[in-house]
Amino acid sequence: MNEIIGVILASIISWLNFVIIDTYFGLPEAPGVKGADIVGRSIKKRGGDLSGGFFQGNILCSPDASAGTLLASVAVMVLGVQGGLMAALIVFIGNRLCADPGYAGTIGALSMTIIVFICSLLGFSPLMFVVGTVIAITTIQGLDHRSSSILLGIIAKKLNRKTKLE
Amino acid sequence: MVISESHILLNYLIAIILSIVVAVVLKLPLVPEKPIRFSWTKSALFPTPIITIGILGFVYSLGFFWIYDGIILAVIICIISGLFVKYLFDYLFPKPLMWSDE
Numbered sequence: 576m577n578e579i580i581g582v583i584l585a586s587i588i589s590w591l592n593f594v595i596i597d598t599y600f601g602l603p604e605a606p607g608v609k610g611a612d613i614v615g616r617s618i619k620k621r622g623g624d625l626s627g628g629f630f631q632g633n634i635l636c637s638p639d640a641s642a643g644t645l646l647a648s649v650a651v652m653v654l655g656v657q658g659g660l661m662a663a664l665i666v667f668i669g670n671r672l673c674a675d676p677g678y679a680g681t682i683g684a685l686s687m688t689i690i691v692f693i694c695s696l697l698g699f700s701p702l703m704f705v706v707g708t709v710i711a712i713t714t715i716q717g718l719d720h721r722s723s724s725i726l727l728g729i730i731a732k733k734l735n736r737k738t739k740l741e
Numbered sequence: 742m743v744i745s746e747s748h749i750l751l752n753y754l755i756a757i758i759l760s761i762v763v764a765v766v767l768k769l770p771l772v773p774e775k776p777i778r779f780s781w782t783k784s785a786l787f788p789t790p791i792i793t794i795g796i797l798g799f800v801y802s803l804g805f806f807w808i809y810d811g812i813i814l815a816v817i818i819c820i821i822s823g824l825f826v827k828y829l830f831d832y833l834f835p836k837p838l839m840w841s842d843e
Contacts, residue, residue: 601778657798660753664795667788671834676781681791 585707591617593640600679615623627724637673647687652701660682760793763823
């Protein structure tokens with residue numbers, strides 16, 4: 576497969592993987608730690624969405640599905656599918672050290688392992704997913720917090736995970 | 742020693758099922774209480790199989806399969822993981838004091 580097309584498709588798949596899993600596991604609903612609360616409220620003050628802000632704060636403060644997605648891609652690239660299973664354990668330990676129950680990160684790492692394995696049969700290489708995940712995380716955390724938080728807020732509302740906090 | 746991929750997959754499936762059984766036998770709840778996404782309860786479905794397959798993946802990646810194509814190793818790691826989650830987990834990964842509870 577053409578590398579550029581592969582990376583673009585991998586970015587889209589990675590983005591959907593971690594955003595859907597993180598939202599489903601309640602990242603936009605409440606900040607897990609004080610830092611996530613501060614990030615969320617700061618983004619809201621700049622015209623963003625509070626749910627999206629909590630999402631961004633949570634993935635900043637602990638390794639959730641975004642980190643799981645990236646680490647699983649790297650681990651599958653280095654060690655194959657077994658590496659992905661190890662990545663899930665490492666992400667889980669990281670979660671627990673960061674005051675997070677660990678569901679989103681662990682499930683995200685496992686789902687990404689399965690996705691990378693299936694896509695490798697279709698001609699994708701794990702390296703495309705490593706690059707794709709970095710691009711996907713950059714679109715959430717690195718470009719424009721205001722607009723990305725609004726988009727995350729819309730997704731949270733669709734999945735019934737909008738925060739009830741003010 | 743070369744082990745076929747189907748054997749390794751079978752070992753992982755056995756490990757996942759057996760680790761859940763071991764955790765249930767050790768009287769851990771099967772699933773955390775609802776809402777699961779905010780629950781800190783350790784259970785048979787989470788995180789026992791995650792710990793089992795993570796450690797098993799680590800050992801297999803080192804090329805160590807021991808006897809019977811790695812299946813005995815899978816069983817031993819299941820038992821160790823179950824015991825770890827039941828007795829040592831809270832000591833190593835205690836539930837943090839929630840800042841909202843302060």
